[in-house]
Amino acid sequence: MTQVSKATLKRYPVYLKALRKLSQDGVSKIMSSELSDYVDIKSTTIRRDFSLIGQLGKQGYGYDVEELIKIFAKELGENYDEKMILIGVGRLGTAILNYNNWNHVAGEIVCAFDIQAEKRKKEPKVNVPVYHIDQLKEKMPKGCEIAILCIPSGAQEIVNKLHELGIKGIVNFTREHFVLPEGMIKSDVDVVSTIQELVFEVNSLKK
Amino acid sequence: MTQVSKATLKRYPVYLKALRKLSQDGVSKIMSSELSDYVDIKSTTIRRDFSLIGQLGKQGYGYDVEELIKIFAKELGENYDEKMILIGVGRLGTAILNYNNWNHVAGEIVCAFDIQAEKRKKEPKVNVPVYHIDQLKEKMPKGCEIAILCIPSGAQEIVNKLHELGIKGIVNFTREHFVLPEGMIKSDVDVVSTIQELVFEVNSLKK
DNA sequence: TTAAATTTATTAAAATATTCACAAATTTAT
């Protein structure tokens, strides 16, 4: 793949989701202008985004939905089969473990860690092994580079430990601030901030 | 507040979080360069972002942490006291209802809706009234404009109904694609996409 | 009290990202 900008990369999952829905609804061919109405992204932006991967469409015709799905699934690493761990098996952690359509999307959660491992592993919906957080080193799966962080506090200490153990990327659900060690990347999922921004935007529209 | 760009707005919650942590740790004064190391945003970007609100700092000195916290909390609408509803009281919905530090951040969730209202309202951790989804019209709180969507499917139908009932903004946890009615805005929280992007980025770094 | 050292705020420059405009390719209609 050619150089794909951050902005474009953020839109790829949007396209993939929309295309899957379209496919489900029996749509087999689509033009950039139709897709534009569907996902609310300008058609020219869509074409530009697509063209970074290659010549995906046909002039005078449009794009083949199934073909696009295959290409985007591949580009988005659905074949990476990345091994991931989850830290913090509370309500949110369990919700993530039970996300449906999880399999074969980016990879799989191999095991989880918690300070109350014994209690957590008894929960009916917890479908992976749960170890005590102190066993991070011993139980870290080989080649694991991604950790999903769902703990309410004490993030910095855990992040530092994860860094030592070779974790490269963190999906962060924590609301606490922590300093990211050199060489690590993270991606925040901050529900409260998301809501704040939306509230702000809705209120801005009124003025 | 002057014109604040989308990019800047996304950083405000990051600043607020970091400043609160710093305050907790006893830091009362900070320079843009220190904050920069802390949040991993260039100091010049920080100063530019701050200056859009007003002259928040003092040359040769820096910024007063407590003062900044007050200003950002206000800017981010912590005084809006927005009434919100939550739709879909599953594991994720319950996790959101139980988020700590929820109160006085943007507003509060007044009630929830679910297809299995009777079952849901018996759950111990569900701390707001739960109504059947069919009662959306009757039970919609007055002046409510924000809905948090945590249902696994059937999003489009619900979104259309919400639009009719005056909802202006949707915090979307659904993975399904839906078309946003005219005049509505939404903000996606897509865990799987977030992980996909991160996996992709981690793998890009290797090449 | 004055000069040197800081540090913000802001104007200008550079980098990113989006959109326009149209050539090239393809399909549809005649």
Added chain:
DNA sequence: ATAAATTTGTGAATATTTTAATAAATTTAA
């Protein structure tokens, strides 16, 4: 078989966002 109508792909133009450079204000030290 040919012309008209579409629709992609992309170089050029515009818009947005970030970064650099520096003037203005403040503090610190002599």
